[in-house]
Amino acid sequence: MKTEYLSRKVIDYLDTNYVEIISPIINNPEFIKRKEYNHHEQRSVFYHSLMVSLTSYHLAKKLGLDYKSAAIGGLLHDFYYNDWQLTKEKRPFHLQHGFVHAKEALANSKQIFPDLIDKKVENIIKRHMFPLNFIPPFYYESWLICFVDKYCSLEIFKNPKKLYKYIGIMKEEKHE
Numbered sequence: 001m002k003t004e005y006l007s008r009k010v011i012d013y014l015d016t017n018y019v020e021i022i023s024p025i026i027n028n029p030e031f032i033k034r035k036e037y038n039h040h041e042q043r044s045v046f047y048h049s050l051m052v053s054l055t056s057y058h059l060a061k062k063l064g065l066d067y068k069s070a071a072i073g074g075l076l077h078d079f080y081y082n083d084w085q086l087t088k089e090k091r092p093f094h095l096q097h098g099f100v101h102a103k104e105a106l107a108n109s110k111q112i113f114p115d116l117i118d119k120k121v122e123n124i125i126k127r128h129m130f131p132l133n134f135i136p137p138f139y140y141e142s143w144l145i146c147f148v149d150k151y152c153s154l155e156i157f158k159n160p161k162k163l164y165k166y167i168g169i170m171k172e173e174k175h176e
């Protein structure tokens with residue numbers, strides 16, 4: 001695993017068990033494309049997903065939960081198709097990114113990593129946007145990723161004007 005883009009603090013948390021679990025995903029060319037997808041505040045979707053996965057893995061271990069599912073679900077929770085912030089396509093409100101990307105991420109994960117998706121990982125990905133997507137998570141691990149995802153996105157509050165991006169809503173461009 002290449003680590004040149006990670007801080008020393010993050011590298012210290014990458015134990016061999018974790019790297020073994022995530023290596024089929026992290027080395028996949030389709031997943032690597034997420035280094036180019038913007039998340040928020042100068043972070044890529046790749047980096048954000050890795051942080052959610054790594055944090056959830058360690059917390060799950062501490063709490064005696066299924067850390068393997070937490071690591072995989074955390075890494076794939078935002079594995080949606082395209083960089084939504086670049087899309088010019090106008091979607092009705094209920095089909096905006098915040099409402100549909102969990103489903104997209106699940107469909108994409110099932111297609112690219114069919115062997116890694118079981119009922120629990122499926123629920124982790126599908127329910128991570130609760131309460132915006134109003135069906136709550138089912139497993140403890142799904143709740144964990146749901147909270148850790150929000151915690152790892154807190155940097156958006158440094159720039160509250162961009163909060164609409166956090167919840168995945170495309171803002172109308174203002175024209176003169």
Ligand SMILES: [Fe+2]
Binds near residue numbers: 077078101128129
């Ligand atoms: Fe998400």
Ligand SMILES: [Fe+2]
Binds near residue numbers: 048077078149
């Ligand atoms: Fe996320």
